[in-house]
Amino acid sequence: MKPDMKRLTWVLAAALMLGACATSSPAEVARTPSATGAVSEEEFKAMHTLRTDAAPERRGQPVELFDGSKAYLSLPPDAKGPLPAVIVIHEWWGLNEHVQAWADRLAAEGYAALAVDLYHGKVGANPDEALALVKAVDPDQATKTLLAAHAFLKGDPRIQAVRTGSIGWCFGGGWSLRTAMAIPELSAAVIYYGHPVTDPQQLSTIKAQVLGIFGTKDKSIPPETVQAFEKALDEAGVRSRIVEYDADHAFANPSGARYDERSAASAWAETSAFLARTLKR
Template sequence: MVRRLLSRLRPWFASLFAITVGLVFVLQSCAGPDAPSANEPSGDEFTERMAQEHQDDEPIATDAALQAPAVEVTSQTVEYATVEGQPVTGFFSQPAETEAPLPGIIAIHEWWGLNDNIKAMTERLAGEGYSVLAVDLYGGQVVDQPDQARQLMQGVMQNLQPAEDNLLQAYDYLVNEQQASAVGSIGWCFGGAWSLNTGLLLPQDLDAVVIYYGQLETDPAILAPLEMPIAGFFGGQDQGIPIAMVETFEAALTELGKSAEIHIYEEADHAFANPSGTRYNPEAAADAWEKTTAFFAEALRDE
């Protein structure tokens, strides 16, 4: 573990500024466009808009969310980190029958917290042949009201270091405790922004990044250190993550020579892959899932 931590010192310092810059926008990841001009809403207004957009959502695991994994999996609560002196637990899942160490995936929850929807998605990913750790950035708190979710997310944003430490230790857990042969990240909305920023935290170590409608960093200088392939899934009707931002992000990665595949579903809105949300789009969600599993298979298992 010491060797791995030492090997990350250079990427860490090179990326520290990038993380700080990139994550100031996470509060907008579920509802607001990029940095507001004089005629655009402030960050607080973006947060209010997000609360309004989610006001009819019921973040509980629906039948659509509880699709059975492709193979039988085993799941458990595990302690994977210590942040600010407190133990952090997450939801860990992997195939029930496995012999060799598997590739690992860090799964990052939406603004509701580590709820049953995310746990169900974790098990579906595990069923594809991975050791999946769903992290908890909220210290065990899970909510179902937009006002509560807004407060939790703001708490994370007011002090980024604990979340960064959390994700770095999640990576170490998969590598050192589970002997993962490769590690990728995936996140939705709030978690989508953190998935990208996990790549910025570990630009030479992380092996794949998947972003579902998360706030994007578009500055080529900040994106330059990334060495892993990236996949992104966005809704064409998403007012919070506008297509112009997505296209700028894709263009920056292309100009930098990065491996990236960006998918925009023209008729889909924000959170189109969340079965418990009012904007769930089953066709777009199914296609994105198929592309996600194919992407991870190639990036993490070289299939």
């Protein structure tokens, strides 16, 4: 009987947290991140091509969040809570097996990694489908899903996260930033070439430390936009580090045609050190 009561208490507490956060989120967080940035839709679609390589074998499991959405949870082997935890936000392709492999990679480094699905089970097989999925995202529902993911990581008895972070790439990079804007309790946010917010007032809700990773050859997020983002973070009082590589958009995606192994490895070293410093302290 006691385990059932504990489970009920957890569910009710998380539901209350979700409802409270959802109603108090700043309105600007609900704005959909730009799909293409400084380039046209056709140019942006040309930046994304998936290879046919198979993803590594998955080690996690599907779970359901409090808003009814599905997610993929990967835990460190034999680990017990409390654990540092990371919300993983997919690229514009959706929650495919390659993103799940990223969650497994984070779990191998000692984090509870929860990969959310902002497309409700749909996955893009080509750039046209992916762009259509991006455009169909309801920003209010996406924010609720991210809040539900955070509540799950805090409340699940296997995790009981004390410190939480977010990470995302491209579409997910923009939403990683907005997760930090919506959840003041977040300790860290990693943004891989996601379209940034450059208004200091909007960024002022962020309490997390921010790591931004960009490519200088990325025409959708040119260096001047990255500089404006860095300046806005500084003006908002957000602790941040911006790292730029001589690389193109989507350079860190090993399943993409623009994958740059050297830059991706360096960026992951930055990410790994940043998460360890902010979430494992």
